[in-house]
Amino acid sequence: KAGVTQTPRYLIKTRGQQVTLSCSPISGHRSVSWYQQTPGQGLQFLFEYFSETQRNKGNFPGRFSGRQFSNSRSEMNVSTLELGDSALYLCASSLNTGLGNEAFFGQGTRLTVV
Amino acid sequence: KQEVTQIPAALSVPEGENLVLNCSFTDSAIYNLQWFRQDPGKGLTSLLLIQSSQREQTSGRLNASLDKSSGRSTLYIAASQPGDSATYLCVLNNAGNMLTFGGGTRLMVKP
Numbered sequence: 001k002a003g004v005t006q007t008p009r010y011l012i013k014t015r016g017q018q019v020t021l022s023c024s025p026i027s028g029h030r031s032v033s034w035y036q037q038t039p040g041q042g043l044q045f046l047f048e049y050f051s052e053t054q055r056n057k058g059n060f061p062g063r064f065s066g067r068q069f070s071n072s073r074s075e076m077n078v079s080t081l082e083l084g085d086s087a088l089y090l091c092a093s094s095l096n097t098g099l100g101n102e103a104f105f106g107q108g109t110r111l112t113v114v
Numbered sequence: 115k116q117e118v119t120q121i122p123a124a125l126s127v128p129e130g131e132n133l134v135l136n137c138s139f140t141d142s143a144i145y146n147l148q149w150f151r152q153d154p155g156k157g158l159t160s161l162l163l164i165q166s167s168q169r170e171q172t173s174g175r176l177n178a179s180l181d182k183s184s185g186r187s188t189l190y191i192a193a194s195q196p197g198d199s200a201t202y203l204c205v206l207n208n209a210g211n212m213l214t215f216g217g218g219t220r221l222m223v224k225p
Binding site for chain 1: 145146148150155156157158159160163203205207209211212213214215217218
């Protein structure tokens with residue numbers, strides 16, 4: 001059974017550009033959530049999608065957005081990149097949003113903004 | 115708002131030692147608690163999942179406990195090995211897979 005797959009693994013972008021990251025959850029999982037990891041702030045919740053609907057959103061500016069497709073694959077987009085957006089972006093998948101579901105993480109996308 | 119604290123922030127032990135990592139949280143209305151390990155620059159690997167109704171879980175040399183009334187969880191690692199060196203994260207699920215993370219404990223096991 002394949003795990004959570006994130007692409008690309010590494011990205012280098014210039015300030016002001018936009019970027020799209022992809023996450024393919026474990027087969028059968030319908031919930032995908034996104035997290036940003038930085039040395040200063042640790043791991044912070046960005047948003048969560050279930051059945052193509054955003055169910056929860058963290059405290060990030062509107063430049064951060066996402067979507068989920070009918071096959072549960074999810075993308076997150078960051079527009080007008082800033083240096084502070086440099087981070088490891090992780091996605092997690094779960095069976096659903098019910099009680100007690102285990103979260104499985106991908107290997108992450110390392111974004112560097114120069 | 116859930117807040118998760120992990121103590122100690124860093125730990126260095128000789129191989130073979132038993133050790134305990136601590137996690138405290140402020141909101142006991144949780145769905146579950148997971149312990150993860152993270153190797154440098156990598157994703158998170160799930161170690162143990164404790165449901166809200168459970169008190170502990172065991173996997174191999176790892177044992178995790180949960181005490182919701184006191185807002186605490188511990189991860190016990192028996193007979194530590196150099197391969198256990200990593201950052202260990204305590205993660206709370208309060209609602210809808212919106213996870214809250216502790217700051218982590220960076221463990222170094224010396225041969």
